Amino acid sequence: MSETTRLLIHGASGRMGQALLRLCADRTDCAVVAAITNRSPVQRVVDGVPFFAAKELSGAPAFDVAIDFSLPEGFAPILALCVARGAALVSGTTGLDEVQRAALEAAAQRIPVLWASNFSLGVAVLTELVERAAAALPGWDCDVVEAHHTQKKDAPSGTALTLGAAATANGAKVSYASLRAGDIVGEHTVQFTGLGERVELVHRAGNRDIFARGALHAAARLAGRPPGVYRVRDLLD
Numbered sequence: 001m002s003e004t005t006r007l008l009i010h011g012a013s014g015r016m017g018q019a020l021l022r023l024c025a026d027r028t029d030c031a032v033v034a035a036i037t038n039r040s041p042v043q044r045v046v047d048g049v050p051f052f053a054a055k056e057l058s059g060a061p062a063f064d065v066a067i068d069f070s071l072p073e074g075f076a077p078i079l080a081l082c083v084a085r086g087a088a089l090v091s092g093t094t095g096l097d098e099v100q101r102a103a104l105e106a107a108a109q110r111i112p113v114l115w116a117s118n119f120s121l122g123v124a125v126l127t128e129l130v131e132r133a134a135a136a137l138p139g140w141d142c143d144v145v146e147a148h149h150t151q152k153k154d155a156p157s158g159t160a161l162t163l164g165a166a167a168t169a170n171g172a173k174v175s176y177a178s179l180r181a182g183d184i185v186g187e188h189t190v191q192f193t194g195l196g197e198r199v200e201l202v203h204r205a206g207n208r209d210i211f212a213r214g215a216l217h218a219a220a221r222l223a224g225r226p227p228g229v230y231r232v233r234d235l236l237d
């Protein structure tokens with residue numbers, strides 16, 4: 001394991017991929033050694049970072065951690081590469097199906113993996129608040145309302161499902177509503193409604209850097225750990 005964590009960024013030309021490349025350039029604890037785009041890259045090397053097409057994945061240089069923010073279609077190849085190379089995987093790709101989630105669990109026998117629907121610190125705290133509210137307000141209606149930009153493919157969002165699962169695990173019966181409008185980065189409201197009163201827990205993401213920073217932080221801390229399933233809160237310090 002080198003002192004600087006060597007990263008492969010999967011989905012490098014996307015909104016999150018671009019934020020990861022930009023923010024990693026400011027860090028000393030990690031460096032991008034390969035950026036993977038879905039189509040053949042127009043330029044082979046950008047700001048010193050080598051770019052590869054998804055079909056050239058097997059030719060990527062050695063890396064310690066892959067950070068994947070792509071689409072579910074790209075998930076199986078990057079997971080297989082991480083297992084083949086003995087590298088860790090940090091993934092924020094949402095909309096994974098049950099087969100993909102089972103494959104991730106199975107891979108955790110051999111490599112460290114961290115999948116999270118949201119890498120922001122605020123949402124980690126919001127999830128804990130939702131757990132407490134659901135347990136303290138039995139019988140109240142619980143609604144998770146999320147809003148995102150019009151390009152987002154999955155609904156409800158992965159974060160909405162995580163928040164809903166936190167409420168369900170504490171006794172709530174959850175309903176979901178999704179809005180797709182303009183360029184909204186991501187807003188989540190968990191609303192508990194009783195007779196004559198209402199509690200609203202809200203998180204608003206102002207930009208994608210909060211997710212990218214969280215994923216880079218997690219990747220730097222995941223490198224070199226034993227195989228297993230990790231959560232964002234395991235790596236927060």
Ligand code: NAD
Nearest residue numbers: 011013014015016038069070074092093094117118119211
């Ligand atoms: P985007 O559409 O801007 O980017 C996706 C990228 O993946 C594109 O560059 C695309 O070319 C690439 N891609 C598509 N199919 C691929 C394949 N088969 N192989 C390799 N690359 C492929 O999307 P985005 O806004 O950057 O979001 C990416 C993912 O991250 C989505 O699933 C989104 O929901 C999720 N997301 C998660 C978090 C979080 O904190 N967990 C935050 C924001 C977005």
